Amino acid sequence: MKKIGILTGGGDCPGLNAVIRAVVKKSSRFQWDIIGIKNGWKGLINGEMELLTDYSVSGILPKGGTIIGTSRTNPFNKEGDVEKVVDNIKKFNLDAIIAIGGDDTLGVAAKLHKMGIKVVGVPKTIDNDLSATDYTFGFDTAVSIACEAIDRLHTTAESHHRVIVVEIMGRHAGWIATMAGIAGGADEILIPEVPFDMDSICKNLSKRYDRGKKFSIVAVAEGAHPKVSDDESISSSENSNDKVLITQTNEKDAFGHVRLGGIGHWLAKEIERKMNVETRVTVLGHIQRGGSPTAHDRILATRFGVGAVDLIRDNDFGKMVALRGNKIIPVELEEAVAETKTVDMKIYDIAKIFFG
Numbered sequence: 312m313k314k315i316g317i318l319t320g321g322g323d324c325p326g327l328n329a330v331i332r333a334v335v336k337k338s339s340r341f342q343w344d345i346i347g348i349k350n351g352w353k354g355l356i357n358g359e360m361e362l363l364t365d366y367s368v369s370g371i372l373p374k375g376g377t378i379i380g381t382s383r384t385n386p387f388n389k390e391g392d393v394e395k396v397v398d399n400i401k402k403f404n405l406d407a408i409i410a411i412g413g414d415d416t417l418g419v420a421a422k423l424h425k426m427g428i429k430v431v432g433v434p435k436t437i438d439n440d441l442s443a444t445d446y447t448f449g450f451d452t453a454v455s456i457a458c459e460a461i462d463r464l465h466t467t468a469e470s471h472h473r474v475i476v477v478e479i480m481g482r483h484a485g486w487i488a489t490m491a492g493i494a495g496g497a498d499e500i501l502i503p504e505v506p507f508d509m510d511s512i513c514k515n516l517s518k519r520y521d522r523g524k525k526f527s528i529v530a531v532a533e534g535a536h537p538k539v540s541d542d543e544s545i546s547s548s549e550n551s552n553d554k555v556l557i558t559q560t561n562e563k564d565a566f567g568h569v570r571l572g573g574i575g576h577w578l579a580k581e582i583e584r585k586m587n588v589e590t591r592v593t594v595l596g597h598i599q600r601g602g603s604p605t606a607h608d609r610i611l612a613t614r615f616g617v618g619a620v621d622l623i624r625d626n627d628f629g630k631m632v633a634l635r636g637n638k639i640i641p642v643e644l645e646e647a648v649a650e651t652k653t654v655d656m657k658i659y660d661i662a663k664i665f666f667g
Contacts, residue, residue: 313343315623316405317363319377320351320384320416324437324449325604326612327377330411332368333616339365341624346403351412352419353384356392358399372613373603385415387422400428407623411435413447414648417631421644424629431622432631432644433615437599440484442652443642444633448612453480453599454490460595461495461528468526471589474516474582478575478594481532483651485659487599492530493662499527500662501578503534504653513585515667520588529582535574614639 317334319327335345347367349359361367361379371378386392400408407429410420413436420430434441439450457479468475477497479488485502492500499515501507516527575592583590604612611634618632618639630641 313341313406313623314346314404315343315407315409315620316346316348316355316360316400316403317379317409318348318351318354318411319379319381319435320410320412320419321381321435322383322413322437322600323376323381324435324600325375325452325602326448326608327381327411327435328368328371328374329448329604329609329612330433330435330616330619331363331378332371333613334409334620335363335365335368337617337620341620346405347379348408350380351382351384351416352386352396353382354380355399355408356384356386356395358395358402360403372609375600375602375604383415386419393423393426396423397426397428407431407628409433409619409623413438413441414651417441417644418648421629421648424644429623429628430644431619431628432647433619434631434633434647437487438481438484439486440482440652441647442650443631443647445636446611446634448608448615449600449604450486451607451611452602452605453487454494455605456599456602457487457491457530457595458494460593460598461491461497461530464528464593465496465526468528468591472525474527474529474579474586474588474590476529476531476575476579476582476590476592478592478596479530479532480595480599482534484653485532485535486654488530488532488535489654489659489662493658493665495528495530496665497528497530497662499529499531499666500659501529501531501535502654502659503532503536504656505659506536506538508538509581509585513582516582516586516588518667529578531574531578533574 345363347361347363348354386396411433417432434444434447436447437449437453464475579590579592615632631647633642
């Protein structure tokens, strides 16, 4: 009987439990034991495990988050941790590992695979910025939540004749802001891929006022940044590859990421200063991560979970399950983490039609 370890790493997102459930259910057909590794790679370092049974996964399909916990732990970041990972894989007699996560979690998985560890990956990120797959689960839910927020903000913005800036998740890629902005009818959408110009934004918003529209909605991804000419007025920021990013703190996580947040407030102050209109900010933050997954994400996550078990059955390690068109296919882990999947500019060009 095989023992398969499963972990969830990085930020939580709706659909994680659907993957776990699918892995347990499909594995039971082969009479495999599924061992839940608690809190991502941290659990494999510390040897924190639990057997997952049909009872364990009963009722978790619509539940957000992850029943086995998660963390942003990087075993390659601290001397001795990789050795602990290898030792615990042997200690708990794990025949393979299923790693569910984004580029950081799967980047660790790819390195372990090169060391001879039998591992397969499942793509997870609400940002939808993972290469080699058309979509990741959690993304549809995040877009739906952001779109609903924009819908609700329209009425209060119109009632008070305000500009409302909505800050949306998206560190390196503005997929959520773009899709939610289009679906919600945002009047400006600012994303990390396209440095913005304050004068152009204010010009577009002023056109609405000239037409008698006394309110506007601006959707901005947290990783959006102004063109260099606008950078002088930004404080509490970090320079990165000629970008100026607004950050909450200078501290970095185990993968070297700073905590973004604040671009919405900076943007609102600039709009209010340049246009002399009342401006408010709504930061959606972790609301986008929480709660029940959409039907689309439940189905996609389930298909990914079943596909991951199939990879192990076929001894096809070092791969990640991916969505291509309507098919679930295996791709190399290295391909999956090779680069960030940024917003398709053809889609963004559609959004720009409705600016101003």
